[in-house]
Amino acid sequence: MPDTEIAGLFALDGPLAATSASYRVRASQVELAEAISDTISRRATLVAEAGTGTGKTWAYLVPAFLRGGKVLVSTGTRTLQDQLFLRDLPRLRDALAIPVTAALLKGRANYVCHYHLERLEGEEGGLRSRAEIGQYRRIQVFASQSRTGDRADLSEVPEEAEIWQRVTSTRENCLGQECPRVRDCFVLKARRQAQEADVVVVNHALFLADLMLREEGVTDLLPQADTVIFDEAHQLPDTATRFLGTSVSTHQLLDLSRDAQAAGLAHARERCNWGEVAGKLETAARALRLACAPLEKVPGRKATFESLANLDLPDFDAAVDGLKTALFHLEEALAGVAESHPDLMAASRVAAQLALRVQRWARKAGEPPVQAPRASQVLAPAPLATAVVAGPPPAWEDLVAEVVSGKVTPAAALDVQDDAPARPSAAERLAEAAAQVPLALPADTQAVRWVEMGMHHVRLHAAPLSVAEAFSRLRPAGQAWIMTSATLSVHGDFSHFTSQLGLRDAQIARWESPFDYVSQGLLFVPRDLPLPQSPQFTERFVQTLLPLLEASPGGALVLCTTLRAVERVAELLGKAFEERGWNWPLLRQGQAPRRELLERFRTLLHPVLVGSASFWEGIDIPGDALTLVAIDKLPFAPPDDPVIEARLRACKARGGNPFAEYQLPEAAIALKQGAGRLIRTERDWGVLLVGDTRLVDKPYGKRLWRGLPPFSRTRDMEEALAFYQRQGKADGTEETS
Structure with a gap:
């Protein structure tokens, strides 16, 4: 039944019409708003695909x-x-x-931490270059003047600058109420504002972190809400996979070694040889990286844990054991003095948490998972085992092991016995550490583990094969959920998205874009590539691209499926521009931060931007600034991605068709995202070039192109060039809020 109040607000004589001289009523926008209103009233779930131009934000x-x-x-992004x-x-x-009040809340890594900022200045070797000293001074001034402390407001220091990691806090190293600057804390100020506001704007990563922490009884991250609206909801499955997993990097280990040594020497110098105990962790971290060196020759520089047995990594298991031993010994040293100073307490917490994560890797590569270890195995390797865990009754020891495996939450474990004073300190520390690390991967969860080799680091990852059960289980009762995006279905079929998130009872609905795609856009798939x-x-793709670049009056966005292709395409275009004397700006992913590249693209004349994954979505360049989008290949997920590889194996094992059930829907949604960069307003126009002829020549291609906007289609270069001649230049843009 139509909602007359909602319809009245969107009417031509309503208050929204007064916001813009070009305002017009869009039936799809009104219908979407009414469906969302009904969902909120029923505290239900709505999965709504709204094509570009529907106006879903106001809806x-x-x-x-x-x-x-x-x-x-x-939202999907900051x-x-x-x-x-x-x-x-x-x-x-x-x-x-x-009179609606609103608040903006981001993860704590986005806010300057007064304590860590001051501490860095006094830390020997903390500022590593003249450039960092300059950045540090700018951050100091910013922290003293800013009301929010949000680093996005300080454009003079690049978002990717390494110094941000040292002047912000993490959940592990935050001193909480013990912090001497707690009254000035930007994070706490932002959270207080969020508690008091009617509408709080967060991002998917922060929302998922909050869900997991609530599972462990931690409720101070996000306020309780009646309604949750997920914009760009198509990103949720990948974000959930990332946040319901765990990882340990050598960067984290080296940072812990440095922080523990600095805190120990500053606040408990006589209690331990901090250089030795922290140095052993540093040595163990570097040994792990050295043991993984053969991965540099493996495609993608990564390998699943099970496949390590077939690779030449003879020292990997010993390196993990050495790392586990070094972490536990450092944690023992820190635990003995943790009450002396908040820095020591924070380092102790980090050590315990990383020890838990590494423990999940403590088995021989290629072997099946073992049963949960006993507490004496987990808490302290010899020779400290007797001193640390002597005396606890077997029942308590087994209970701690269940905490590690994820079978019992830390809160439940601590409620089992009333003799708290008699509990071993190691067990208490383990339960506390486990409470800080969401146990998203209990022993009975199907998971994939893999090792990733970076230029200067190694990461040990673990992720669930499916997030459906965990995601649906974590949802608070009685909360309305609205999920919306322009790309949630595959030619009208939402099952891939809803099954990934366990949304069994969700209402689904779809509203087409109001744009005239037939006349505004042309899909060109060449015959002869x-x-x-x-x-x-790649060479032939670039050759096909050149005449379109010459005919296009505006800028061009070239979307590649791999970073290697970005480099090669940019190289070939650069040579071609030089040979032809084309003085057009050629921008490439990696030259500068994404935001800077996009700002330059909007202001330059006839720019060409070559990018990969992060440029396939979230880019809004209306008007003549963008009249050509070129996609090199169909965006099938790389076969060397460990999570995808494991999911495909699991699908095949249960008798399913991995290509049809997983790879094809994922590619269809990604392709629709990339194609969606071309037409952003009713006056936009241009050509979409897809260089992968499988889109037309393979039977499954029909399923892919049917999911795209209904562009006119051709396989003839002359028709594509004639399209540019017919269209001429577009004049102006129109709001699509």
């Missing part, structure tokens, strides 16, 4: 303002967070004249 914000109660809006909070929310609030696996493919 969910209007009912959220009117009916949502306490609302969380979760950039979209800022846009919602700084532009969309204030505009709508002013238009409706509703070789298949993507051909050694000549």
